Amino acid sequence: MTDSVLIIGAGGVAQVVAHKCAQNNDILGDIHIASRTLSKCEAIIDSVREKGAMKTDRALSAHEIDARDTPAVAQLIRDTRAEIVINVGSAFVNMYVLDACIETGAAYIDTAIHEEPDKICETPPWYANYEWKKRDLCAEKGVTAILGAGFDPGVVNAFARFAIDRMDEVRSIDIVDVNAGSHGKYFATNFDPEINFREFTGTVYYWEDRQWKEKSMFESGRDWDLPVVGSQRAYQSGHDEVHSLATNYPEADVRFWMGFGDHYINVFTVLKNIGLLSEQPVTLAEGQEVVPLKVVKACLPDPSSLAPDYTGKTCIGDLVRGVKDGEEVELFVYNVADHKEAYEEVGSQGISYTAGVPPVAAAMLIAQGDWDAKTMKNVEELDPKPFFEVLDRIGLPTRMQIGGLGGEDRAWNE
Numbered sequence: 001m002t003d004s005v006l007i008i009g010a011g012g013v014a015q016v017v018a019h020k021c022a023q024n025n026d027i028l029g030d031i032h033i034a035s036r037t038l039s040k041c042e043a044i045i046d047s048v049r050e051k052g053a054m055k056t057d058r059a060l061s062a063h064e065i066d067a068r069d070t071p072a073v074a075q076l077i078r079d080t081r082a083e084i085v086i087n088v089g090s091a092f093v094n095m096y097v098l099d100a101c102i103e104t105g106a107a108y109i110d111t112a113i114h115e116e117p118d119k120i121c122e123t124p125p126w127y128a129n130y131e132w133k134k135r136d137l138c139a140e141k142g143v144t145a146i147l148g149a150g151f152d153p154g155v156v157n158a159f160a161r162f163a164i165d166r167m168d169e170v171r172s173i174d175i176v177d178v179n180a181g182s183h184g185k186y187f188a189t190n191f192d193p194e195i196n197f198r199e200f201t202g203t204v205y206y207w208e209d210r211q212w213k214e215k216s217m218f219e220s221g222r223d224w225d226l227p228v229v230g231s232q233r234a235y236q237s238g239h240d241e242v243h244s245l246a247t248n249y250p251e252a253d254v255r256f257w258m259g260f261g262d263h264y265i266n267v268f269t270v271l272k273n274i275g276l277l278s279e280q281p282v283t284l285a286e287g288q289e290v291v292p293l294k295v296v297k298a299c300l301p302d303p304s305s306l307a308p309d310y311t312g313k314t315c316i317g318d319l320v321r322g323v324k325d326g327e328e329v330e331l332f333v334y335n336v337a338d339h340k341e342a343y344e345e346v347g348s349q350g351i352s353y354t355a356g357v358p359p360v361a362a363a364m365l366i367a368q369g370d371w372d373a374k375t376m377k378n379v380e381e382l383d384p385k386p387f388f389e390v391l392d393r394i395g396l397p398t399r400m401q402i403g404g405l406g407g408e409d410r411a412w413n414e
Contacts, residue, residue: 002367003029004059006082006106008067008097009089010035010044011192012304012348013111013150016356017086018044019346020394022053022060027364030059032080034073035089038064047347067093073100082106084363088356091115091195095130102134102143107366109359111150112195113240120279121202124212125243131376139375146371147378149362151316151335151354152177152256153241155391158384159318159333159398160245162412165384167322167329170252173245174319178259180229181312181339181350185301187267190351193297197277200268204238207246207254218265224257225405228336229315234259244378252322271296307349310339314350319404330404333412335396345395354396361390388412 005028007017014033021031033041041062048060065076067089077085077100087097087110094114101108114130122129131147138145148154156175164170179190189196204215220236239256246254271277276292283289317334335354342353362379365371370386379387388398392411401407 001027001029002083002363004080004082005029005031005363006077006080006085007031007033008035008065008073008085008087008093010037010040011088012307012352013088013191013356015044015047015304016346016348016352017088017360018048019051019053020357020360021086021363022048023055024360024364024394025054025058026056027367028084028360030080032059032061032063032082034063034065034067034076036064036066038062051346053346068096070096070099070103073097074103077101077104077106084109084366086359086363087111088359090192092117098131098134098145101145102137102141105141105143107144107146107372109146109149109362109366111148111154111355111359113148113153113243115195115198118279120198121205121238124205125247126240127243127247127378135376142374144366144371144373145376146362146366146373146382147376148240148244149359149379150356151358152239153244154358154379155335155354155387155396156316156318157241157245157379158382158387160249160320161380162384162388163318163320163331163333164249164322166331167320167324170249170320170322172253172255172321173249174255174257175239175241175317176224176226176234176257176319177316178224178226178229178232178234179312179314179351180232180259181310181314183306183349184309185306187264188301188306189303190306190349191303191355193300193303194293197268197271197293197296198279199239200237201272201277202238204236206236206238206242206256207250207252209253210250218260222257226315226317227334227399227401227409229313232259245380248378248380304348304352307343307347307352310343310349313338314354316354321404330407332401332405332407333398334400335398337396357394357396358391361387361394364390
């Protein structure tokens, strides 16, 4: 058991993390939530208490922190006696929080790759630009750092490892992320609009024929016939997990596909073409300097506000092709989540739920020793079976279709 867990961030994903930590505080201990805005942390605590989520009578407290202040984060880790830090703040704070964990010896978990505000889509592999530069230091100090332990990246990395472990060799990994739900708004993003748009305004990097290749966003799309949600259009996109999977499985083609409707594409295209998705500052006629992307973010609904009216389901999975006993084989490993069920349980929509449950599962595995690696790891470098066992138990069951999409459907452990 861990004495204390510190959650960095207070958005929709942090709300899920807090609820799930509370539901499993017999393993994770005291829960501390820290953000720049104390009132957001306190609102999450109110939600946890209203839902009666606390499994045992342990501390649950809020803290105000600037997560880009490494010494302050390190001091908070010491003050709270946190043994595990779950970082679900902005991707801009990752390296600062990681440094605080290295300084204090606390285990570190995040759900997305580090970004710098003034840079979009840096040279692949992305992890090599920031996180992996600290890998040797983590090993030297015996600090466990689990990178990208959300759903994608995260669970999909474990899906890939699980499928590859059942094969003699891997040929390709296609990750498909489809949200077949509806939030009822004219236009909104399911997570931080600034991070969302940055993800899709850069080059689409993918790994094929043992080399990095490039496409533009929405250049390559296809229909996928998925479990539960049916036929859905998804487009090849750039994404974090491609960069670690391509490094760890260089013999495999690695691609990421995300579902988009025509309306989203039309609005996105207009915003991009008139410069409103730029991360570079512009000066207004009145002399004020603004970042267009931040203005757009301020005008859009807060993703956490979408939860009450969200309906429908998500389907996220990996189609992995390879060879077993000399024969070509395919396996689709996936999860389906429901927006309404997520809201009823933790007060968040399904996208936040799929992102927030996995880092809690990772924290539980660190606390129990299964994933306490004492070094830096991406999720595919760890045994996926204990991960799936915990995810099954706390809300995100893993299934598979043998023979690829449309094949025999069963639980992962059948």
